[in-house]
Amino acid sequence: MGPADDDTLRLKPEAPSRPRPALPRALAVLLGIGAVAGLTWYWTGPTPPPAPPPVAAPAPAPRAAIPLVAEADLAALLPERPALVRLAENPRVFLLLFPDLNLQAAALNRVAALVEKAGLPRDRLLDPAELEAAIARSGDTPATWYLGHDYRAADLARFFALAERDRVPLNEAELWVRDQLALASAEAGAGPLALISAAAPGPQMDAAMRASVLRHEIGHGHYFTLPGFAEHVRQVWREGFSEAERDGFRSFLTREGYDPTNEDLLANEAMAYLLFTPDPRFFSPDQVGLPPAVVERLRGLMQAGLALP
Ligand SMILES: [Zn+2]
Structure with missing residues (x-):
């Protein structure tokens, strides 16, 4: 996992040929919240050992709302660690933004296998060796099995219920997704929800491809909600x-x-x-x-x- 000692949300510097747009207001708010309150929707790294019980429990800090981001501002939003945001144009759509394709793969490829990849079981999770074999048969790598993902909250909930039923160990990235599903559900309340994902551009996906992946997954988000x-x-x-x-x-x-x-x-x-x-x-x-x-x-x-x- 990435470094765990820096909670600052950074926007990647843009290529010199493309002028940097004025910082959108939503992002400015996001950065402000991040600096002041800590980004609770961020991956906070490996789970620390349990702390000794406090003598007097402090009042729980109010949790910052999941930031609303307009689709047009997503291109500039490249968090260095997995982050959860909410689509301004349709706030029942939540976006999981990953810093690279490998982390997205670790978080969501087993969900893809359960929900929609051809020829795989619909009633249980694959173990890591079965997942690796399925991806190899497809001719892909974990990173490219899907460039983006899209799920109904109900399908993600089923994934985690099956994991619990069968005592399937979840990896750290999957546990992070479980936490984001809980956060999104708590904030959005009853009704259909979608969680969609994209990774930052990199060697296997340029910025234009990422924009297209995001647009495609947002389409699914509308369908689901x-x-x-x-x-x-x-x-x-x-x-x-x-x-x-x-x-x-x-x-x-x-x-x-x-x-x-x-x-x-x-x-x-x-x-x-x-x-x-x-x-x-x-x-x-x-x-x-x-x-x-x-x-x-x-x-x-x-x-x-x-x-x-
Ligand atoms: Zn699709």
Whole structure:
């Protein structure tokens, strides 16, 4: 894990060719909170040994709210340790921001295996050797198995319930996710919640790719938290797509490792690739074997159901 002795949130210096934008207000607030109160939504490093019980318990310090960040400000938000923030445009969407792909992989690849990777058990967690073998079979590395993740809070809760049921040891990164799920749930209250993730740019993912990953995962965040939109997407998938068009997307998504028997997942992914994935390295009509005009028609059908809160 990274150094544990510095609680300061830093913005990475930008490349000299790109002027630094004025510090957005939300980030300025975030930095201010961080300096004053400590960033309780940060990974605080390995769990210290239990302290002796205090003579008189101090009053608990009020916990700072999880910072709201606008999508446009996420590009500049590159925390050096895993951090939890909340999407300003849809505050039922929480973002787990990781400093690198390997840490994101340690935190979430077993969840991906349980929830949506093809050919893997849906009723128990993989052990580390099984996970490693599944990733190797896919031709990926842990870091690139997914560049970003997206889950319903309910699916994450199921992951942790299965771990507890089967006494599966969780790694430090997974335990951090469990804590963030609890924080997000406590702050957002009842109703559907999404936790999505992205890592900072690095050798395997440049800044433009990260922006595209974030946009794609935010699309899933809307799907998970706006029931009317999700119902619209499923209806378009069932009735607006022809069988051949569904097959084109199903083949593409199968190649990408998604479970092709999960219609909810396929509809959600088709929507996210059509509406929220502008980078042609991640999605283009070629990849689904359909003419651009057909893809444009399907995009229009999906778009018609999206109204942000
Ligand atoms: Zn996706």
